[in-house]
Amino acid sequence: MPELPEVETVRRGLEALVVGKTIERVTVTLGRIIRKPDDIEEFKLILQGLTIEEVKRRGKYLLFGVGPYTLVSHLRMEGRYGLYRADEEVEKHTHVIFHFTDGTELRYKDVRQFGTMDVLPREDFSELPGLHELGPEPLDESFTPDVLRKQVHKRRSGKIKALLLDQTFVAGLGNIYVDEVLFVSGIHPEANVTRLTDEQIGKLQRAIVDVLTHSVNLGGSSIKSYVNGYGSEGQMQHELRVYGHEGEPCPVCGTEIVKSRVAGRGTHFCPTCQPQPD
Known part of the structure; x- marks a missing residue:
């Protein structure tokens, strides 16, 4: 399972690769990865047309700031993200694709299928079970x-x-x-x-x-x-x-x-x- 250093490394890469990109549409081929909202079509509609403004991290969670929402992503055992051109072949075990207006795609691949995604209003995302209970952030200056x-x-x-x-x-x-x-x-x-x-x-x-x-x-x-x-x-x-x-x-x-x-x-x-x- 990726631990804090791996998730932070992924975050830094995604920050450089996708911040500023606008989501044209979303494809979901494995519905159980999406937890909130309950309706997969609602998940896709919420994100459609929004721009990724930031990528943060809390513990092992990735936090995508997307308009008035936060997309909370947990990689679990083997989840991974990659940026591709739209014309590149989609690999096996790719379960979620964020299609951007510039012709690129952020693809989420998860062989073990344990990863999760939740979309919540920005003011509410920190109350998500699991995220809400996290202890101190060890790389924060406040961790003394x-x-x-x-x-x-x-x-x-x-x-x-x-x-x-x-x-x-x-x-x-x-x-x-x-x-x-x-x-x-x-x-x-x-x-x-x-x-x-x-x-x-x-x-x-x-x-x-x-x-x-x-x-x-x-x-x-x-x-x-x-x-x-x-x-x-x-x-x-x-x-x-x-x-x-x-x-x-x-x-x-x-x-x-x-x-x-x-x-x-x-x-x-x-x-x-x-x-x-x-």
Whole structure:
């Protein structure tokens, strides 16, 4: 599943590619991707004739500003966007096409078919379930150690890995970057959140910002099928230090990287750099 760096990379590409383009019509071939409005024809009619004014992001959600509406798009497992000429062949698994007045098309392709789209009035989109409950935005300047500390202190128990995967705690992190962040901060994935010291929370906040920023700068991680808006792969997968490296030596101390299961997810860590909590 694309995580924050991948979605941010897609956002930046789409901002350069489609902002200012006017939607002539919309084609939808898989209706269940569209959640709001309930009527697919209404979805198409709402967007017809409107211009894409901006592309923003909240957590793992893409937010297209289209006239008085916001198109909220979640890529889920394998959703991807690409800009094409109208005369180019439409690939298999292309489920939504935004036809622009300039003869180009923004096509949404989703092999797994888990992605979603919602169109809501701009003043209402932030109340969309899922989006509404998101925690702090980790790449926003307002995300400080104090903010993370307050989030931690709201929780009475739980393993830190499970907490970081919870989108209501911090928005945008997924399995790959949680493993990397915990390694950088030297925290074991099974550490109880109530036992974290202020020093550890500070290291964790810095690690979240640094790892995500570095990944965005590299265009994200192309572990499976992820590509950006231009169809190019990211490069962060070449710099992951623990994720996917089980059985290999830790890049810091040389201890063998271990893979276990925490919070129902495959979890990679260094037992020396991230000691088991007491």
